[in-house]
Amino acid sequence: MNQIKMIKVNAIKNGTVIDHIAAGKALKVIDILTLTGNNAVMIGMNLVSNRIGKKDIVKIENRELSKEEVNSIALIAPSATLIIIKDFEVVNKTSFDMPEYVEEHIICPNPKCITNSEDIPSKFYINNAEIATARCVYCEKKYLVEDLRIKI
């Protein structure tokens, strides 16, 4: 994240706000996003939230999220709210739902999995049971969602 400018303003003109991220997870959310020098980013951590106690928040200028990014963020921050800003106005506000699958951003914990030795993007199907699990499409092993790591 070398080229990311950190800004201290509260409002962004156009872009995306990810609010109500569980405290401590904002940097994981940043790891998922492919950001360029055009995307000013504001990160707030351990802010007081009436809804979830302590929260993190990420604001990204001039950027909307891809479906893959939304799915991966939903996996690590299922309590979060996705807000789209245009001309300083909120034009859309949705919650992140647990996705059916995630692609690219998650590392398969199996060291023998082909996604770890060759340049193949990972893909997991999610079973959103009481304890969510993820099954690797390639090696077919099953993992707890909370044990998965993000590819940086």
Ligand SMILES: [Zn+2]
């Ligand atoms: Zn695998």
